[in-house]
Amino acid sequence: MSSVTVRVPAKVNVQLSVGPLREDGYHDLVNVFHAVSIFDEVVANESESITVSVVGEWADQVPVDDGNLAVQAARALAKHAGRAYGADLVIRKAIPVAGGMAGGSADAAGALVACNELWGLGLPFEDLLEIAGDLGSDVPFALLGGTAVGTGRGEQLSELPTGGVFHWAFAVADGGLSTPRVYAECDALRAAAGAEAPWPQADEALLAALRTGDAPALGARLANDLQPAALALRPELAGILAAGRDAGALGGLVSGSGPTCAFLAADEEHARRLADALSESPSCRTALTAHGPVSGPRPA
Ligand SMILES: C[C@](O)(CO)[C@H](O)COP(=O)(O)OP(=O)(O)OC[C@H]1O[C@@H](n2ccc(N)nc2=O)[C@H](O)[C@@H]1O
Numbered sequence: 001m002s003s004v005t006v007r008v009p010a011k012v013n014v015q016l017s018v019g020p021l022r023e024d025g026y027h028d029l030v031n032v033f034h035a036v037s038i039f040d041e042v043v044a045n046e047s048e049s050i051t052v053s054v055v056g057e058w059a060d061q062v063p064v065d066d067g068n069l070a071v072q073a074a075r076a077l078a079k080h081a082g083r084a085y086g087a088d089l090v091i092r093k094a095i096p097v098a099g100g101m102a103g104g105s106a107d108a109a110g111a112l113v114a115c116n117e118l119w120g121l122g123l124p125f126e127d128l129l130e131i132a133g134d135l136g137s138d139v140p141f142a143l144l145g146g147t148a149v150g151t152g153r154g155e156q157l158s159e160l161p162t163g164g165v166f167h168w169a170f171a172v173a174d175g176g177l178s179t180p181r182v183y184a185e186c187d188a189l190r191a192a193a194g195a196e197a198p199w200p201q202a203d204e205a206l207l208a209a210l211r212t213g214d215a216p217a218l219g220a221r222l223a224n225d226l227q228p229a230a231l232a233l234r235p236e237l238a239g240i241l242a243a244g245r246d247a248g249a250l251g252g253l254v255s256g257s258g259p260t261c262a263f264l265a266a267d268e269e270h271a272r273r274l275a276d277a278l279s280e281s282p283s284c285r286t287a288l289t290a291h292g293p294v295s296g297p298r299p300a
């Protein structure tokens with residue numbers, strides 16, 4: 001095989017419960033991941049060495065050196081296989097960069113699947129999941145797709161079958177937010193309030209809404225412990241959240257570490273109307289619609 005193409009979805013965290021800071025610098029989480037139909041494409045072409053190029057709307061914000069998570073993923077896979085394999089990776093970027101939608105993690109997952117195929121390694125999914133966990137806390141879910149509950153630092157996954165399709169509108173804000181900075185702000189806000197970080201808990205009503213495909217119930221339970229920190233760092237996000245509420249969203253929240261905000265709609269047409277309304281909000285760079293859950297990357 002001389003070329004392999006995969007497409008990899010973005011995620012929204014429908015519940016993100018953040019526990020205390022651990023000694024290793026991470027936080028224990030209950031992280032309910034949901035993969036949505038905004039896709040990066042990762043192509044792995046035969047090559048002597050591992051290289052990357054990026055095309056698409058967000059390309060200028062993505063590193064094309066060893067800082068690229070897809071390059072790190074290909075190197076980690078080659079190391080696991082014990083040979084100096086090469087691949088010329090081409091990423092077509094549609095997932096907003098540093099937006100809280102795990103775009104870099106998606107590209108890493110895409111590179112693992114594409115290179116496993118290109119190099120004819122035939123490694124089982126479990127091996128890819130293990131390599132993924134070393135690359136970043138969001139990378140295992142980016143491999144899995146669908147809807148899943150993540151514990152530990154978010155890398156230990158348990159799949160959650162859902163009872164239907166959920167429709168979403170996303171407001172992409174200008175500029176990104178650094179994930180470590182948002183976690184640090186969350187700790188600082190808790191310390192300033194004298195609040196002990198609670199042990200993270202799954203919201204059983206939210207999980208039931210996902211299982212039964214009950215969008216109004218899910219909308220009412222959306223929750224993100226990082227949201228106050230994202231709002232402290234980017235106060236203008238409060239205006240975007242209010243715009244989504246005023247436009248009749250079933251619920252809205254900051255996605256992961258932000259600054260993208262996600263709004264749940266009743267159906268596809270409602271999602272389009274929400275996106276139209278959100279795009280009028282001054283801090284919204286662009287508004288997108290998507291549905292979930294969708295599958296993780298599989299070779300075409
Ligand atoms: C905010 C989320 O996107 C929600 O899914 C993730 O928790 C972040 O996952 P990620 O971007 O893959 O993050 P990683 O690359 O693993 O870690 C980056 C940094 O985020 C912070 N971090 C991340 C995950 C976690 N459970 N606790 C943390 O405190 C740490 O400062 C860490 O050094």
Ligand SMILES: Nc1ncnc2c1ncn2[C@@H]1O[C@H](COP(=O)(O)OP(=O)(O)OP(=O)(O)O)[C@@H](O)[C@H]1O
Nearest residue numbers: 068069097098099100101102103104105107138179
């Ligand atoms: N393939 C990649 N795509 C996007 N960003 C990348 C990639 N590789 C490395 N990066 C770097 O990672 C940073 C975070 O990018 P990413 O789009 O993954 O953020 P995010 O969506 O906020 O992540 P998460 O939701 O997992 O916290 C970017 O600012 C960029 O410098």
